[in-house]
């Protein structure tokens with residue numbers, strides 16, 4: 534699959550109406566750019582296009598994924614998408630996840646975000662969902678988002694493959710920290726929730742520490758921003774909190 538360069542990324546953002554989110558062109562360049570999967574054409578449309586219509590988690594042929602993940606359940610404390618999303622996933626546009634083998638950390642790359650209110654975070658997650666759906670994607674591209682207060686919001690159901698690293702979406706769980714970490718630093722609450730969520734999902738789904746990535750470690754992008762990248766480097770290193778919990 535071809536790489537998406539910055540010009541392509543900007544073009545996609547502009548085509549998708551990214552400006553409607555209130556982000557300038559400069560901010561769009563640092564946004565987390567991803568792509569919907571390909572090869573979706575021709576799939577039958579389920580009679581009931583809801584999460585429940587997704588086939589149960591199965592082991593793919595030749596897969597050998599060791600974790601029959603409880604993808605229908607949420608880790609404790611995660612806010613269900615029903616509490617913020619204004620639309621259901623268009624499941625017929627997404628592949629099933631069929632097991633998680635890596636986790637990737639992002640920022641949303643829009644304007645800096647400091648608001649710790651429930652409503653502001655809910656609106657921001659919904660704006661990302663709407664933008665991604667506007668690109669023709671199945672749903673918001675990430676599986677979880679985390680806000681400045683440390684709340685964790687369910688995003689795309691884990692039963693569905695995400696759309697957050699163009700070259701590496703299969704079996705890749707995407708977590709997006711709301712805000713722009715080129716221009717701000719993550720709060721202590723955000724980092725703690727991020728570490729707890731990664732640790733929980735790593736254990737639950739059978740993902741190795743070596744398979745915890747940031748977006749820029751998989752593709753040429755500024756995502757998740759300098760300060761969040763630095764925080765991820767610290768917490769994954771020997772003695773870091775994520776390495777210990």
Ligand SMILES: [Zn+2]
Pocket residue numbers: 564565566638639640697748754756757
């Ligand atoms: Zn990203």
